Amino acid sequence: xxxxxxxxxxxxxxxxxxxxxxxxxxxxxxxxxxxxxxxxxxxxxxxxxxxxxxxxxxxxxxxxxxxxxxxxxxxxxxxxxxxxxxxxxxxxxxxxxxxxxxxxxxxxxxxxxxxxxxxxxxxxxxxxxxxxxxxxxxxxxxxxxxxxxxxxxxxxxxxxxxxxxxxxxxxxxxxxxxxxxxxxxxxxxxxxxxxxxxxxxxxxxxxxxxxxxxxxxxxxxxxxxxxxxxxxxxxxxxxxxxxxxxxxxxxxxxxxxxxxxxxxxxxxxxxxxxxxxxxxxxxxxxxxxxxxxxxxxxxxxxxxxxxxxxxxxxxxxxxxxxxxxxxxxxxxxxxxxxxxxxxxxxxxxxxxxxxxxxxxxxxxxxxxxxxxxxxxxxxxxxxxxxxxxxxxxxxxxxxxxxxxxxxxxxxxxxxxxxxxxxxxxxxxxxxxxxxx
Amino acid sequence: xxxxxxxxxxxxxxxxxxxxxxxxxxxxxxxxxxxxxxxxxxxxxxxxxxxxxxxxxxxxxxxxxxxxxxxxxxxxxxxxxxxxxxxxxxxxxxxxxxxxxxxxxxxxxxxxxxxxxxxxxxxxxxxxxxxxxxxxxxxxxxxxxxxxxxxxxxxxxxxxxxxxxxxxxxxxxxxxxxxxxxxxxxxxxxxxxxxxxxxxxxxxxxxxxxxxxxxxxxxxxxxxxxxxxxxxxxxxxxxxxxxxxxxxxxxxxxxxxxxxxxxxxxxx
Numbered sequence: 001x002x003x004x005x006x007x008x009x010x011x012x013x014x015x016x017x018x019x020x021x022x023x024x025x026x027x028x029x030x031x032x033x034x035x036x037x038x039x040x041x042x043x044x045x046x047x048x049x050x051x052x053x054x055x056x057x058x059x060x061x062x063x064x065x066x067x068x069x070x071x072x073x074x075x076x077x078x079x080x081x082x083x084x085x086x087x088x089x090x091x092x093x094x095x096x097x098x099x100x101x102x103x104x105x106x107x108x109x110x111x112x113x114x115x116x117x118x119x120x121x122x123x124x125x126x127x128x129x130x131x132x133x134x135x136x137x138x139x140x141x142x143x144x145x146x147x148x149x150x151x152x153x154x155x156x157x158x159x160x161x162x163x164x165x166x167x168x169x170x171x172x173x174x175x176x177x178x179x180x181x182x183x184x185x186x187x188x189x190x191x192x193x194x195x196x197x198x199x200x201x202x203x204x205x206x207x208x209x210x211x212x213x214x215x216x217x218x219x220x221x222x223x224x225x226x227x228x229x230x231x232x233x234x235x236x237x238x239x240x241x242x243x244x245x246x247x248x249x250x251x252x253x254x255x256x257x258x259x260x261x262x263x264x265x266x267x268x269x270x271x272x273x274x275x276x277x278x279x280x281x282x283x284x285x286x287x288x289x290x291x292x293x294x295x296x297x298x299x300x301x302x303x304x305x306x307x308x309x310x311x312x313x314x315x316x317x318x319x320x321x322x323x324x325x326x327x328x329x330x331x332x333x334x335x336x337x338x339x340x341x342x343x344x345x346x347x348x349x350x351x352x353x354x355x356x357x358x359x360x361x362x363x364x365x366x367x368x369x370x371x372x373x374x375x376x377x378x379x380x381x382x383x384x385x386x387x388x389x390x391x392x393x394x395x396x397x398x399x400x401x402x403x404x405x406x407x408x409x410x411x412x413x414x415x416x417x418x419x420x421x422x423x424x425x426x427x428x429x430x431x432x433x434x435x436x
Numbered sequence: 437x438x439x440x441x442x443x444x445x446x447x448x449x450x451x452x453x454x455x456x457x458x459x460x461x462x463x464x465x466x467x468x469x470x471x472x473x474x475x476x477x478x479x480x481x482x483x484x485x486x487x488x489x490x491x492x493x494x495x496x497x498x499x500x501x502x503x504x505x506x507x508x509x510x511x512x513x514x515x516x517x518x519x520x521x522x523x524x525x526x527x528x529x530x531x532x533x534x535x536x537x538x539x540x541x542x543x544x545x546x547x548x549x550x551x552x553x554x555x556x557x558x559x560x561x562x563x564x565x566x567x568x569x570x571x572x573x574x575x576x577x578x579x580x581x582x583x584x585x586x587x588x589x590x591x592x593x594x595x596x597x598x599x600x601x602x603x604x605x606x607x608x609x610x611x612x613x614x615x616x617x618x619x620x621x622x623x624x625x626x627x628x629x630x631x632x633x634x635x636x637x638x639x640x641x642x643x644x645x646x647x648x649x650x651x652x653x654x655x656x657x658x659x660x661x662x663x664x665x666x667x668x669x670x671x672x673x674x675x676x677x678x679x680x681x682x683x684x685x686x687x688x689x690x691x692x693x694x695x696x697x698x699x700x701x702x703x704x
Binding site: 005006007012015016017018019047050051052053054055056062063064066067068070071074075078079080081082083084226227228230248249250251254255256257258259262263266267 | 449452471472473476477480481484485498581584585590591592593594595596597598599600601602603605606607609610611613614615691692695
């Protein structure tokens, strides 16, 4: 596609990484459901294993369908390459495991998905990797938490559960002054709403299970390298800049000036930990990405209408979305996100003026919203943390986690906004009655 | 490895192999705002198949010390000094874009020292538009974007330098930014382009080359169009022209085709 300008986002969402199949003429991306690939000769086989030639060997390491998805997300993020993983959690683990071992230290935002918090706080600690958590907006806290053995700063673009927007430029600067990269979970915003590399982040990952696929049928993760971090200059990443005896004494940063991280992540992380994505999953995620720009526009347009409705409803105590001037991240969201505060995603929480029982009544009063533990689906979703994910916690403990007995989390889908508002109106009435 | 050339430490990627005086040597010379890593697949293969590979970072670029060459002639003298420093009586020279002019001039200056000459993504004259020259100084990020767009021909390259999943537009942009940042004293973007633009010795140099010359051309090259490369080939004594399905970044857009063309050429 020679041309005078780089293709735009919508074009890349459809075409990056893919062309009509040269063997069959198939226009859609074929699903290459095969474990392995035939070598042309013994020399070809040896050259592939020794990274003298590039190609597919075994689908745990790479696969043609997955490669299309990897190129596509890299194109949309403005990165140099990507790795598909079994889940978003696997992508986070792959990033951490590539950068450090026992004795390493991470500084992470407190505003994280619960699964990420578990991995960092409990599981990685068991393997000798410690994490210090700081509030995302506390820039002095980020700086103060850095130790000599810190190897990574990590946060979410728009954090759980209160939609705290991460000040990526400021946190990236702190990370770079310390000679370490900034990794960002961009699941809630997708590259359509925010491109973290443009603001200074070095690595990005997604739970592709959410908005990128959008259809709620697949689990998958994507880890993208911006190619911006200078591992040699940092001097803290012997894994990338010194001979690795696990791969013929290869020095990854000499092999690729900008891609050392990706080389090691694939050649060690996928090879040894093996948390790869099925080609069928990659294909499903590609189907979603093709319509990502259209869907995200609708997600945020619907969200704006729902947020405005809830903010004015007398039975609603609080709505936590940066769209509202009362939200602490309102100004930052306006500065960083493509659509300003409106683009701070379609997953948010609000509090009804009621008890746990009334929260349950609200959920049961809904007809269109599906009650389940996921976000980023094309269908609207709802969950009541006090009666589900956090049901063991007392009201006091819930308050400590920023969750009230009447806190409801919504993920706004693509239905008619008027129908969503009617559904919420009906359920709010039911909840109000349950307290009478 | 690091090689002391004219008092400066010059970096050369060797594919992880030590220099073997019994083997033939190939020197790879990159283009403007690039470094050794643009050749990574081809150089690693050759290094493991019987050649000594020296894929250099030009002086003042990337991992190399020294002063960036301001002219093609100055760079050619550096390459010959590199061969002398290595004790290599003869070597093959492979150059891409700016590097192809350097290789050509070096081969013309010391024909007995060059066994093969491969000009990859070449053109003569290699004029750079005044707007791009100015942008390389005044708005380097904009100039990088322009060069990057014009250097690529496909949105779906095959598995490449970082394996499957490599996004070449992003990789090239990141490398250009990194190489530009590697020299805070001299703008190697402008210096390299200026050297290309002002080189006037191509038509004299080409017939002075005694060894076989491979012209490796990207069919969709917008930076150094095939027509221009073919015109230069007309001045060569022993020219072989191979065209591959790629743009200017042919080493990464068509890595196997470029490897096979180089390997077959260097074998003979």
